[in-house]
Amino acid sequence: MTDPEFRDAFHMHKDVLYRFAYRMTGSRSLAEDVVQECYLALWRRPGAYDPLRGAVRAFLLGIARNLILKRWRDERPHEPLDAESSVCQPVDLPAGERAVFVAQAIARLPPLQREALILAEYEEMPLEEIARATGAELAAAKSRLHRARENLRRLLAPLWEETRSTNGTKR
Amino acid sequence: MEPNDDAELSRVLREWQAPETPAWLEGRLMARRDARRRTRFGAALALAAALAAVALLMVRSPAPPAAAVAVDEEQPFVPVPNVLPLDSYETGRVVRMDLPVSALLAAGYSLPAADPTATVTADVLLGDDGRAHAVRLVSE
Numbered sequence: 001m002t003d004p005e006f007r008d009a010f011h012m013h014k015d016v017l018y019r020f021a022y023r024m025t026g027s028r029s030l031a032e033d034v035v036q037e038c039y040l041a042l043w044r045r046p047g048a049y050d051p052l053r054g055a056v057r058a059f060l061l062g063i064a065r066n067l068i069l070k071r072w073r074d075e076r077p078h079e080p081l082d083a084e085s086s087v088c089q090p091v092d093l094p095a096g097e098r099a100v101f102v103a104q105a106i107a108r109l110p111p112l113q114r115e116a117l118i119l120a121e122y123e124e125m126p127l128e129e130i131a132r133a134t135g136a137e138l139a140a141a142k143s144r145l146h147r148a149r150e151n152l153r154r155l156l157a158p159l160w161e162e163t164r165s166t167n168g169t170k171r
Numbered sequence: 172m173e174p175n176d177d178a179e180l181s182r183v184l185r186e187w188q189a190p191e192t193p194a195w196l197e198g199r200l201m202a203r204r205d206a207r208r209r210t211r212f213g214a215a216l217a218l219a220a221a222l223a224a225v226a227l228l229m230v231r232s233p234a235p236p237a238a239a240v241a242v243d244e245e246q247p248f249v250p251v252p253n254v255l256p257l258d259s260y261e262t263g264r265v266v267r268m269d270l271p272v273s274a275l276l277a278a279g280y281s282l283p284a285a286d287p288t289a290t291v292t293a294d295v296l297l298g299d300d301g302r303a304h305a306v307r308l309v310s311e
Contacts, residue, residue: 006204010197018196019189028190035192036200043204102187121184149180159183 001046010039013057016123017064023118024068026107038063054132061133065115072111080110098159105155112136113148120145248296248305252279261299267309268295275306 001009017038021031038060042049049059072079106114115134119125125133131141250256257263270293272285285291296305 007197010200014196015192018192022189023187028193032193032196035196036203039200040204040207044207098183099187102184106184106187121181122189149177152180152184156180156183 001043006039006043009042009056009060013060014039016057017060019122020061020115020118021064021068023103023106023122024065024111024115025071026103030068030071034064034067037067054129058129058133061119062135065134068115069111101159102156105152108155109148109151113144113151116141116144117148117152246307246309248294248307249280250305251303254302254304257296257298257304263299263304264297265294266297268293270295270306278303280306 014035017035018031021034022028025031025034041063042060049056106117109117112134116130119130119133120127127138127141127145130136130145131138134141136144269290272282272289272291273287275282275291275293276285276287292309294307294309295303296307298304
């Protein structure tokens with residue numbers, strides 16, 4: 001890989017990787033590390049990227065998620081990445097901080113649901129690309145996204161209530 | 172607001188914005204990449220130099236007798252005297268080569284029973300800077 005190609009790849013995908021890593025980890029410094037490691041991996045082994053298997057973006061996101069999930073497993077060796085029966089309970093609503101509330105709710109999702117949701121909702125990726133990036137079957141990616149949305153509706157219940165009561169007051 | 176509505180859920184989720192990618196990230200990444208490139212080049216250069224030195228020594232002292240140093244099947248790496256061990260972040264690399272016993276003696280190893288004119292096969296642990304940090308003798 002030439003230097004210009006490497007720089008092009010950086011400029012083209014750095015923001016997606018950074019946003020994804022930040023939303024997955026909730027940490028700017030971890031996101032910065034993940035982005036750098038992704039590109040160093042690409043630099044070390046450019047041959048690992050196979051254009052026939054999808055876009056560079058999905059390839060880099062795949063590296064990012066592997067790094068993030070490895071850290072997750074190291075920190076929580078007995079916690080499943082995606083419990084099928086996982087039902088997230090509503091979190092307490094911090095005063096006036098809806099964005100923080102949303103961030104907390106997403107952080108409570110099991111990692112495999114969280115990554116599917118982040119890629120779909122924030123990066124607007126189609127299911128096929130999400131499946132490629134996460135190394136999952138299309139049906140599995142769809143199922144994770146569905147369960148993530150179901151969980152978020154539960155997690156964000158206080159937000160609905162707050163909005164409902166605000167609207168009621170206004171009326 | 173209906174929580175069962177995907178569009179409404181999406182709207183609420185977008186209240187959480189991710190920060191911008193820091194501008195300094197590119198500079199740091201390129202610096203790390205260049206450092207790795209230099210390290211690779213340096214290690215290759217050091218290895219080539221070491222091999223050239225060994226080859227030169229072998230030409231000057233042809234056909235030395237077999238190694239007089241007794242070795243075990245599972246020899247440990249012995250740190251090169253007066254050289255700091257590898258740092259935790261260094262990956263290092265191991266290179267197998269034939270070394271003159273005299274070079275080991277000169278490096279500070281104590282080999283009382285060894286024939287100084289002999290050569291031995293050894294695994295040499297090179298740091299990321301290309302310097303030898305430890306040596307393990309190999310059984311023939």
